[in-house]
Amino acid sequence: MARSGRHAVAEQLAMDGVRHVFGNPGTVEQGLLDALEEHPEIQYICTLQESIAVAMADGYARGARRPTVVQLHSGVGLGNGIGMMYQAMRGHSPLVVLAGDAGVRYDAMDAQMAADLVGMARPVTKWATRVTHPSSVLRVLRRAFKIAMTAPAGPVFVALPADVLDAANNEPVVPTSFPVTRSAPPKEEIDRAAALLAGADRPLIIAGDGVAFSSAQAELASVAEILGAPVWGADWAEVNLDQNHPQFRGMLGHMFGEHSKEITTQADAVLICGTYVFPEVFPSLDGVFASGAPVVHIDLDPYQIAKSFPVDVGLVADPAVTLAMLADALTAVTTPEGRARAAERVRVMAEEDAEKRGSELARDESLREAYPIHAARFADELARQLPADAVIFDEALTTSPDLMRYLPASRPGGYFQTRGGSLGVGIPGAIGLKLADPSATVVGFTGDGGAMYTIQALWTAARYDVDVTFVVCNNSSYELLKINIEEYWREQGIPAHGFPTSFDLSHPQLRFDGLAEAQTVPAARVERPEEIAPTIRKALSHPGPFLIDLVIASRVPDLRSVAGAAKA
Template structure:
């Protein structure tokens, strides 16, 4: 196992150990170059590995403990599956010699994990372990990337027997999409009156941001990020960038209305949050779709042209095809119009933020003014790890990120990802400042990760936006329930009184903490992240839910 891990470039194993992992821990005593990174709960452990895999660009290894540890880690595995993060997950199973007697913590671990991973297997014989481990790494990397799970009985790990270690396969990288289909896509796009591009997370994952910029500029096409995107898939500051699509099919349809050709690149079928009966593609619009996973083409909407291939070379080929006959007709005019709209949105943002600043100059701060202050204070090379739900949507409108890898999120939606992901991001060789922007509820799901940040001495700044409630649920409830609005009551959705004291919680885990009272204090605290030498938590009291005008009316 250790030989294969070394050949696969594994230098860390993220885990929370139990008795069934003791043979692995014992072997790591004599292993050079492999560090065991301890987390206090499996949810934090999986999130750390997720952040690490994204930062390094290679599969990360997770060690879980028996049935209980697997169950604790499933939420993080669901996140990794949705975000297409390559993980190899090793879970210690009970000794085979008494499995039939239902020993403590035993169970069908592979069945427990299977819905959350690409593949799940139990190793029955020591001779099978090398082959299954090689296969796990290959499967985790292959598009669509994701977690692969191996249940390994304790006595298998401890067994001393000759085994054959298969050589690592040398797999050629995926190439560009079919040339004929690419030419057809270019004909549709150059003939469009109002093309639009949806930038999915496949663009950022595959390092294709520059190539997508070239395609967008060739067409003069507006670019929208996929709903709740996980990364920087197009520069936020580019005049063709028009923000993020809403996370409902009705919102997507409205945003795409009036565009005759829609180029969708590297996104998983829009992943709506709330149900709406609408189809996401407007009537009369034609879809051109590109993805490295052929199963995505036409999955939820028909594609007039479907391109299957690695995103980066496919976009490069498409860009060359678009400009083969010279500048695309109408591109310059469309680009100028998009720049004018972008300037208008920026001016409107400034006016809105100014009003929010004036309305709440001290704690509890306006959520919009608070995230704007965070965004303005960030160093240009900062990496933002976001898990803030309602405030996170506002933050996306405030950020001015340009560098790929500058934003980390999980579209999976399983809470508790942010703290661990920030730890893993920093561990992954990121010399860039790492700032985690977190909601109070999300923080409580992954609080144990602060201990790992303190133990490892990682320079990560954790910004906790504390409104003392589950605001996203109150906002949603108001949209269709008259009872909650009329009564001003939201059962089960308040975290205060008493308010959670995140300064005290951080200090429990060895992380220095402060609570800010003004926007100026917040800006100063976040701005210091570039010179941080260890972890720090900033608690930001923000205003809570305000019933929407007209909420609860029949609609």
């Protein structure tokens, strides 16, 4: 029986188990939004700006591990959402982004709001298309779901003209078919990889979120322990290895390739898994690995293997399956002497890790009562009050190392960091995580700069009573830019001097407690150490959203401010 295309789309979404649609309403999508009202099992999550809708859906997709639907409004709404769609693309989030237009029949008119939606979306999606005939609305929608979720996952875009959705539609509603990608490489290639890695004296593993997507954390740890190899993160924003594992060494350079190169050139054998090399803003163009060091790369995305640098063995295969096979092969070919050398490397790393942690904790203790507050003091107290299964969304950036000493990224599904370079994901991302798992205790961290990108997401949290504790790490500056420009000055031989005034956010003062309360979200400002514990208790016990405006010390004081204080 025929019904309109807009009703058919709503039926297809329900069939595929969609429970939330994140969006901002618009006129050319009003028919679809009206049809969704007839499906109470699908909740429309209204946001006040399109970038928030995408960021919220990104958080939801990361938590739920399923395709997540976003509705944007025509060209202007898509334009607003593109920055966060880039974030989702870099982070491999399976978003299905839908946007309406006035209709196919108006294509020749160059009318108000007319735009090449597919052309706009293509650079930030795996696939982008426009439905142009009523006979293929659901066919295209199912294809979009399949492409979004098939590894490597990522956002897709479908433009839905209003006249196509208003036309009669006879398509059947059937579940989307998702291919299985748990593929294994040939055994002889695994044996070749094991032979290249097993005899190394300075092996190195570079891993990323492809490990988490494959649930291959245990297999990665096993291979690392057999090799006695340090594990460095690249394009790593989830729990791919327990942060407290002695072989986890941290992240390679996010900004400058020379920082990564100092580490990677020390290895005499390299295993790359679930990531690409290298995800810096300014990557090294050559010489990233030592001459003669064999490189083995495992990933489900063939584009990423040998994309910029050659490899000796490239395996387009599932990380969990492949790492398990590699662990068996390494065990078979590793000599007793090799096992002893690997164990010694692990012992040394564990000692170094303990020494470093002890030094950091001692420093934190010396600053425990400091004013302005040292962020580690807050993190320590929060860790004492949070349940063990709490979920953290971390956009704290320069404050993240202080947080992670006390709130380690150890449990898969329990810690999510920002990725892709877009500011403003912290508040909406945490809301998405909570909607994906309503039973979880969720805490979302952001900075003062990032918070101002998407502060109106608090209105959505209030509207739907989303029980998240938001923490704004407020140091009155774009702190990361200070750190980056200091590196730039060193590279260019420029003497240190005052930061550009555009990095400063102190004048006028941002009051995030006031901004939250204006959107009916209770809030508290924390400025002194003694205020920390009671405020955390109040936030965690509050049944609904709560924001903490945490005023913290800057890690990089401005020389202009220092000079002014000295004169005073």
